[in-house]
Amino acid sequence: MSPAGERRIVVVGAGMAAARLVEGLVARGLGPQVTVLGKEHHAPYNRILLSAVLEGTHDAGALTLRDPAWFAEHGVDLRLGVRVVEVDRGRRVVRTVDDTGAEAEVAFGRLVLATGLIPKLPPIRGVVDRKGHLHPKVHAFRTMADCRDLLAVLPDARRAVVVGGGLLGLQVARALAGRGLACEVVEGSEHLMSRQLSAPGGQALARDLRRLGTSVYTGSRAVRLTDEGLVLDNGFTLSTDLVILTAGGRPAMALARDAGLTVRRGVVVDSRLASVDDPEIHAIGDCAEFVDAEGVARTTGFVSPAWEQASLLAEILAGEERAYRGSRSVARLRATDLDVAVLGEPEEMNADEQTEVVEIFNPLAGSYRKLVVRHGVIVAATLVGDLSHVGLITQHYDRGTRLGPDEPGALLMPPRPTGPTRLHDSTEICSCAGVSAGEVRACSSLEQVVETTRATTGCGGCKEAVCQLLGTTTPQEARALG
Template sequence: MTSEKRVVVIGGGLAGLRLASRLGTAATVTVLGEETHVPYNRVLLAEVLAGRYAPEVTALPSPGPVLRRGVRAVRVDRAEQAVHCDDGTVAPYDTLVLATGSNAVLPPLRGLFEPDGRELPEGVHAFRTMDDCLALSAAVRPEVRAVVIGGGLLGVSAARALAARGAVVVLAQQGERLMERQLDADASALLATHLTELGVEIHTECRVRGLTTTAPAPSAFEARGAGGGAPAAGAAPGQRRVTGVELADGYRLEADVVVLACGVRPRTGLAQAAGLEIRKGILVDDELRTSDPRIHAIGDCAEHAGQVYGLAGAALEQADALAAVLTGGRAPYTGTRALTRLTLGGTGDDSLDLAAFGETTPRPGDDVVALADGTRRTYRKVVLRGDRLVGGVLLGELSTVGALARTWEGGEPPHDLFHLLTDDGGH
């Protein structure tokens, strides 16, 4: 590829900026970033919410003039080979890369939206973007009643961060246990114990039916017309405010703040409108090409071999692989062996680190080796299939995670499993 080739990347997040950095001067690159914020590491948003990091600490390396911030792509014209933007500009391309990421899932709760409305009640927040994080931070104060809906990675991170800010936190999880996609039952129970000790009230197998809200506050004109004077302080005219969460069994949780942490969904609207093939995400092959060979997709929006990863590590690997393809390296992308790592920050007894990789639930015939230390509150478990390490979970002490992950990724038989599981296994 020569520098005359025009590469347009839609998405100014981790994947899009990594690709732009890897391409360097090999192409003329334009990155369209919808958010007005300086690009940031989404993984660190929970630390911002907890008050441990200032927002600027999350900033990614500056991409320079290739990034157009605050510009939203509204249409891809494949025949014209151009992207039309909301500011009226048009970005022509030779190669287009969709790095549009994902959106927070908003569950179908009664009372979440008014008929024909799309505005969330005051006090209800998603937890996906920097704007979400800053709005939630502004709403949190000591003793505020917060309900987190969803007990996956996002929900656990949000609940821990809110508790660190002094909120009274209830976590409602529809499944049987916390982080059930990553953790086994024992690890999930240890995580629940940790959160409970920090003051988080946990309800599992708990389905949320709806929200209760106040009636919209009248405008000043409406209030005076009714003889009632000005509206109450803090009540935005026409804005409902959340007051509680209704569970399917009829129980009601009082709430000043509700966090929707129900997962994410790939952003595929632009691709679908352009006629590209979509399933769970935007379908790509081993060169990360979509059904249009001039358009590629990477990161949370891409589906490769039936898998949508939604993890930072996979997004970076895909960006690197695509950079190699576009610069003539033609290194195929064969998938990512994803490792989930979460630091529930703090100091001393308030902190907990966890990591999970591969298949953490054994199949019939698999061997399981587990070490637990109740005093130190650590747990390590690996799953073996024949002589291969196929998955593992670690909580409380992660010094061996690097060695275990390398053994798992390499597909080699572990030579000394006990050594890998003990504290000195990573050295």
């Protein structure tokens, strides 16, 4: 291998985690040593906000995290529309193929796998023909190309069925409803967002959806697509013009597996986010699996831990002594008129002698709030229908604040009407990027906030709070920004 190859950092994948990693490497002067290989033809973009493009509240161009000119300006070799087909660990090269079939090799000193997820295709007869092509009514929703394909057919559609009642499925359902389509959601589990919410939380969310005009079928699976519509296993047939598949995905591990690296639910990495088999090959984001100090193996699934991993790996690749110890998990549902936040993994923590659960459930109002507390410290939380205290709860969760016996209950109660409250500078505003109120106040414009802190570039749920802190809008105007 040439000396240049020995120094080169090759990143496989050009998604949100890869973009954050490259930003960190550029900040440390390593841009000219970096090559980014992306399968899509679009520069890295905010995948979380694709549903906002579908809804019509965001322009597709606004989702770009860094355009090709930025990569070129900082000496980064960005190659789009290329697929990595092999990692040759012995020769320290990756082999790529572009759309024309042309092959190439790229030498690496360090390799970073940021390959994300592969969408799952549910076992529904009729959605794929014998040649492997999707039925004209059926659309996946994972990439910018998927979004554009779906937008192209919306003018001729009146009814849609979304298969999958997780975060993405609900965002797509609300986006389609916002476009005027009659929308129905089919979820095989007994309640919506079953990976994040308990049954009461899922029921509250379903009630909110029905109130907004979207039908929900839980505990039912789609089994067949016919000329009459989508057939469920309970015998119902849902007449529809469109079927959108959002039923999750699995970590993209084929490259790692074929290269002889240890994979389980993801590519198994150590505290340096390096493969346990090869210290010069790293994995971050959805495709990585880290075993924490308690021996629990975890994959991320959300942007905030992926960005945390990317930022830390940039420091490691720059020669800094850092160790990854796991990430907090904060999930926000970004959908019009639906408010959901999940901190940690509340459904994996059962009440015992050390752990207590505080819950408030109002099925009539469609609200559900839950805190999981251990030794007075919030270790997980669920909020559905009322996020008025999410900032304070997140702050206590992050800091491990020891609460008094009455404080958990008070945190779940609706806020009392009072005058304006000034948030402390340490209060977290953007959970995706880990940005505090003080960091926002230090900026003079929304553009400066985006450039220096990356707040609002994740799920977008903090934009209203950021604008209010900047004093650039009224609460109503900030809310209208989406």
